[in-house]
Amino acid sequence: LYVEMLEAGFSRVGEFHYLHHDRDGKSYANLAEMAERIAAAAGETGIGLTLLPVFYAHSSFGGAAPNQGQRRFINDVDRFSRLVEKCRESVRALNQAVVGVAPHSLRAATPEELIEVTALAPDGPIHIHIAEQVKEVEDCLAWSGARPVEFLLGHAKVDKRWCLIHATHMTDAETVAMARSGAIAGLCPITEANLGDGTFAAPLFREHGGRYGVGSDSNVLIGLPDELRQLEYSQRLAHRARNVLAVAGGSTGRALFDAALDGGSVALGAGISQIAAGASADLVSLDPQNPSLAGKSGDAILDAWIFANGGKVDCVWVHGLKQVSGGRHVKREAIAERFRSVMTALSA
Template identity: 65%
Template structure:
């Protein structure tokens, strides 16, 4: 049995002092405030629930920073995508597992305790399916098991290169497959996560560019009630091409034709009309925002104030993994709104802490999107939590919500001191317990990939 003692802890009823949390069989069996620490307790200054990372492409961690050289013409998402395709064609299954493990170590060190892996690197480099069609999904599961990160696995259906069923390109050969193959991948993915504690399975039709309406319906049926994630309206060009194909914008089409509800998560949804924003918010679906990647790719700014005002739910993800940090995503989300509106503290209610507002929204929205138990620091909830270093310069003498403001806006990942998942400490002193071994293997993989 593990017992944690926090000088300050963020519980579902708010901040409490001198909180003693007992862990049994991976869950909190008792949470008591106003208790002095006892011998043997693991003592921390500040304890908060771990955050969900609702959107990741783990393999892209290996190419972080490699697309920062300007081309002959204006660089966009579409030119970045060509670099990503070239990188994706190189990795063996062993190498993909090593890169995913590195990404997952960094996620845990940054305060995430669960990832939604939007997994579309399915096939061998020549485009042929592996004999075990779920080979690459099993590698993702192995990386999650190795590092202790909770996993919601989202196998991706990717059939076409553009709206209306345009033939896939050569660069997409590791991603594409027919519906029969995808159905087998889903079942193989289900088997791959069977022994992972707390794991969940959903499906991810890649985008309206990559699936037809019939494909989309088939994929949703395979979710069997689990989460459904889809990229939508990330780029202006995507919106224009969707209009040309269907007469509707991507989010509009999904609202009208797909029956959005609480199972769905629309990734990005950057470019929406006022009507789309309000309808999306009322649908119960979650907006999967990836502010660091959206800034990196020049996507645009999500209309967050209007979405939240209409009752919308959102979570955050690290997407391309160019920079991995829970605080970084929340800070970038707020700062983008400040730049767009020339205001401060945009995503907080009058008088409220912006850090707390962002944290609560990301915890609730991300948990819903990943079919995760978002019970927080409460009896019966999974013992997934993050200890912050109260001696960090940005946290000294702070109490309550000011701690979240200091973490998100002034300290970032350096303030993460320890992380527990299912009651097992996987980060201590800011470093993952397997960082050295995982990092050494990652370095070997990158040496080969970069030499090609």
């Protein structure tokens, strides 16, 4: 996965990590066994890592008991607190790694647990799945009398450290309030389309200063231009308009790319998202020999990459080190062979 992300042009992953325990639901001897495997994968591939251990304790709103299928996710606050500390130890050797927390959702954490869990990351990013599907909204209303985003904004100190994943089903009032809170919208356009979840209220959110980043939830397809293209096209279909997220008179590709880079960097605690002194040297170049880019310059290159599959990623540098060359990760063959062996053994 991390090799594919780098080859697609992603230089950092926000790992929403909630597979914590063994198959029977019991903790591994090393509580951070799975987190250490994530850190090892990030270290070997060279991708930047924001590790977001997920707190998951309940199957539905109001503290409902978890079901058997969730047994590998479940922690109480005490054990989760120890896990967060272990996660910090796991990434200590990585360059510019970040650890935050991720209360999975308002379904999986009670309001009291939400307060305790978010306190474990006083300076780090906080990610939460919210308002992804209509049933979630209906269940939250039945439980609390409020919609998910409405409830969260009224019961937590939401600011720019928060990333609200999906946030698909909001009223206009919720959308404006979320934008004004400074929280980042963590959009997964391909996943949301694949699951038929709905379309984010992007124009209203942006109008009120909201920021967003893009990524994948289901990993059904790993593609940076694909996510940005799906985001814009979903808005065009919803609003029956063109160039919905563009700045008037400007390039739609540039607007999408810059907005996602800005919001994504904030959501992952990654620092400055530009080529500047003191910023991380995370760079992507496209293949200049691709015929689709012939005669193009400036923002027209971004437009071609995002909307016409024009050009392919050629090289990727993370923290100044080249990890992708000629469109292929420098360790692709060795990692792919190990992956094939493991997957073959697991499916036997």
